[in-house]
Amino acid sequence: MRKFIKEKGVVMPLDRANVDTDFIIPKQFLKSIKRSGFGVNLFDEQRYLDKGEPDSDNSQRPLNPDFVLNQPRYQNAAILLTRDNFGCGSSREHAPWALDDYGFRAILAPSFADIFFNNCFKNGLLPIVLDRALIAGLFEEVTANAGYQLEIDLQEQSIVKPDGTSINFEVDEFCRHSLMNGLDDIGLTLEDAAAIQAFETQWRGQAPWYFTTPENS
Amino acid sequence: MKARTLYDKIWDAHLVKQRDNGTALLYIDRHLIHEVTSPQAFEGLRLAGRRLWRKDANFATPDHNIPTTSAERRQGLAGIKDPVSKLQVHTLDENCKKFNIFELKMNDERQGIVHVVGPEQGATLPGMTIVCGDSHTSTHGALGALAHGIGTSEVEHVLATQCLIQKKAKNMLVRVNGRLMPGVTAKDMVLAIIGKIGTAGGTGYTIEFGGEAIAALSIEGRMTICNMAIEAGARAGLVAVDDTTLNYIKGRPFAPKGELWDQAVVAWKTLVTDDAAKFDQLVELQAEEIEPQVTWGTSPEMVASITGSIPDPALELDAIKRGNIQQALKYMGLEGGTAIQDIKLDCIFIGSCTNSRIEDLREAARIVDGKRVADSIEMALVVPGSGLVKKQAEAEGLDVIFKNAGLEWREPGCSMCLAMNADQLGAGKHCASTSNRNFEGRQGSGARTHLVSPAMAAAAAIHGHFVDVRHLA
Numbered sequence: 001m002r003k004f005i006k007e008k009g010v011v012m013p014l015d016r017a018n019v020d021t022d023f024i025i026p027k028q029f030l031k032s033i034k035r036s037g038f039g040v041n042l043f044d045e046q047r048y049l050d051k052g053e054p055d056s057d058n059s060q061r062p063l064n065p066d067f068v069l070n071q072p073r074y075q076n077a078a079i080l081l082t083r084d085n086f087g088c089g090s091s092r093e094h095a096p097w098a099l100d101d102y103g104f105r106a107i108l109a110p111s112f113a114d115i116f117f118n119n120c121f122k123n124g125l126l127p128i129v130l131d132r133a134l135i136a137g138l139f140e141e142v143t144a145n146a147g148y149q150l151e152i153d154l155q156e157q158s159i160v161k162p163d164g165t166s167i168n169f170e171v172d173e174f175c176r177h178s179l180m181n182g183l184d185d186i187g188l189t190l191e192d193a194a195a196i197q198a199f200e201t202q203w204r205g206q207a208p209w210y211f212t213t214p215e216n217s
Numbered sequence: 218m219k220a221r222t223l224y225d226k227i228w229d230a231h232l233v234k235q236r237d238n239g240t241a242l243l244y245i246d247r248h249l250i251h252e253v254t255s256p257q258a259f260e261g262l263r264l265a266g267r268r269l270w271r272k273d274a275n276f277a278t279p280d281h282n283i284p285t286t287s288a289e290r291r292q293g294l295a296g297i298k299d300p301v302s303k304l305q306v307h308t309l310d311e312n313c314k315k316f317n318i319f320e321l322k323m324n325d326e327r328q329g330i331v332h333v334v335g336p337e338q339g340a341t342l343p344g345m346t347i348v349c350g351d352s353h354t355s356t357h358g359a360l361g362a363l364a365h366g367i368g369t370s371e372v373e374h375v376l377a378t379q380c381l382i383q384k385k386a387k388n389m390l391v392r393v394n395g396r397l398m399p400g401v402t403a404k405d406m407v408l409a410i411i412g413k414i415g416t417a418g419g420t421g422y423t424i425e426f427g428g429e430a431i432a433a434l435s436i437e438g439r440m441t442i443c444n445m446a447i448e449a450g451a452r453a454g455l456v457a458v459d460d461t462t463l464n465y466i467k468g469r470p471f472a473p474k475g476e477l478w479d480q481a482v483v484a485w486k487t488l489v490t491d492d493a494a495k496f497d498q499l500v501e502l503q504a505e506e507i508e509p510q511v512t513w514g515t516s517p518e519m520v521a522s523i524t525g526s527i528p529d530p531a532l533e534l535d536a537i538k539r540g541n542i543q544q545a546l547k548y549m550g551l552e553g554g555t556a557i558q559d560i561k562l563d564c565i566f567i568g569s570c571t572n573s574r575i576e577d578l579r580e581a582a583r584i585v586d587g588k589r590v591a592d593s594i595e596m597a598l599v600v601p602g603s604g605l606v607k608k609q610a611e612a613e614g615l616d617v618i619f620k621n622a623g624l625e626w627r628e629p630g631c632s633m634c635l636a637m638n639a640d641q642l643g644a645g646k647h648c649a650s651t652s653n654r655n656f657e658g659r660q661g662s663g664a665r666t667h668l669v670s671p672a673m674a675a676a677a678a679i680h681g682h683f684v685d686v687r688h689l690a
């Protein structure tokens with residue numbers, strides 16, 4: 001997994017609450033058996049004026065000029081600023097894959113849906129929960145200043161604004177460590193393989209009914 | 218010993234290791250797999266050269282991409298016209314074959330929506346930890362199992378380690394006192410709960426549903442409730458084990474038999490929250506006050522009673538909420554203040570992991586029996602949740618009732634709940650749907666979804682607009 005230490009980039013405001021994962025990446029793109037290439041279909045329904053399909057040539061599709069992602073000032077955005085309950089709905093990891101593939105590195109919101117929040121950390125994306133008033137303030141600053149950038153420092157757990165002031169944020173210690181070191185969860189867990197084995201043996205003795213199949217029940 | 222909630226008990230029993238950094242390794246008893254969220258996980262396993270930890274914990278079936286017309290299904294894989302969908306289903310078959318995983322393939326009589334099939338086969342047992350790369354895994358909590366959706370990285374993690382890295386959620390109790398009135402169902406109850414606590418009300422919690430009205434529900438009804446726990450933001454929903462649970466499970470293919478069954482029952486009877494246990498949050502509803510529910514917007518919390526009307530955004534004081542209502546009404550093509558009963562429908566969808574079990578189909582069939590779908594309805598689908606539900610419904614003659622009334626009787630799958638297969642709703646069309654999400658574009662690009670119970674969807678099919686099912690004898 002790619003490491004996240006310090007990232008600086010243009011902030012894109014998405015002024016909507018309850019942005020669901022269908023909105024982030026519509027279902028027709030979930031048919032792929034790959035985990036890359038979803039960036040061109042990020043926010044597909046809002047971003048393009050026609051309906052996209054997995055085999056569409058996206059470079060030929062008409063863009064929706066009103067959608068924030070298509071506005072020149074937000075090109076190459078790396079930080080997404082949004083409202084409450086971002087990422088609700090389906091557990092599809094295609095949502096963080098699409099955000100990551102497009103180029104987003106961090107998401108700032110007052111709250112996130114649990115499964116999406118968790119999926120972000122598995123993909124080098126940093127979701128940051130900030131107080132609602134702070135988010136509202138950032139929305140004002142971003143819309144008032146073209147080219148508005150933030151620098152996110154995970155080591156210091158701080159967000160540095162263009163005027164040099166900073167906002168501190170909380171992050172789970174395990175997630176922070178994994179992100180900063182680009183660690184693979186499975187590798188870490190397998191270091192405890194002996195403990196898992198021991199648990200399984202004990203559990204099989206204590207609750208053998210969970211280990212039955214139609215053949216041996 | 219400290220008094221514990223049901224969630225605490227299942228958590229404690231599966232704790233492999235509590236780490237110093239606040240995370241825990243939790244053992245997973247059952248891993249359900251479908252075609253959409255698993256291919257990248259199997260690929261990851263292969264690329265890293267890792268082995269599958271425990272083959273017999275896995276249970277697979279394709280459901281999202283498969284066609285639901287009989288003509289297409291008869292052709293097997295060749296019947297899936299979209300080559301990308303076909304490859305995904307084929308990939309699941311290949312992965313299950315290669316890793317020797319139990320799979321109910323597309324044309325197996327027992328195939329169906331994974332959250333219908335798991336409990337039906339007895340693969341869902343009380344006290345289990347269950348995961349699946351699908352947010353509606355919360356459904357299985359109806360049987361007293363701790364079940365929740367995971368992403369594909371975690372699917373790979375479970376395949377490789379039989380564990381998940383977890384942080385314990387908080388405990389919430391949603392208690393529904395009293396008894397539901399005739400014509401009001403589990404679906405109305407859960408929509409009313411979401412209307413009350415909001416789509417993020419359960420975020421960070423495991424919700425236990427309890428109280429007299431929950432205890433009175435069948436397992437099918439409890440599944441409908443737990444299924445939509447995720448729509449209230451909670452990854453997992455739970456109902457305590459009782460005789461209804463045990464009676465449902467007994468004799469199912471994966472359930473223990475004989476002496477092992479007797480031992481299991483002794484253990485399962487302890488799967489209730491201790492009287493003195495404390496919840497972090499309590500929400501209470503009175504069942505008699507719940508009326509049939511209809512969503513009018515683009516989030517499940519945008520819901521009203523059948524006797525109510527769509528809120529007027531001008532009356533909302535909070536600017537963000539007002540904006541949300543305006544945005545939703547614009548998408549839905551509806552005006553604030555409109556009576557719910559005046560919303561006209563173009564399509565009807567009866568199906569999905571929320572409402573496609575035999576009880577749901579019986580409820581819908583009772584309403585349409587001897588009647589005809591309104592002329593204004595362009596499409597009305599009934600999609601059973603599994604091959605066995607379909608078989609049972611046909612044995613009871615429900616298929617004939619539906620067909621005589623002008624509804625289409627289909628093969629099992631997820632179908633138009635998320636419209637990943639060919640079953641899609643057109644732009645601008647209003648659909649009375651028994652599914653779980655009314656998000657923008659969910660049932661098709663530009664499509665407008667209204668979430669309701671099977672009885673309410675059936676009644677809307679006959680009348681062409683929403684009607685109060687309590688007034689239909």
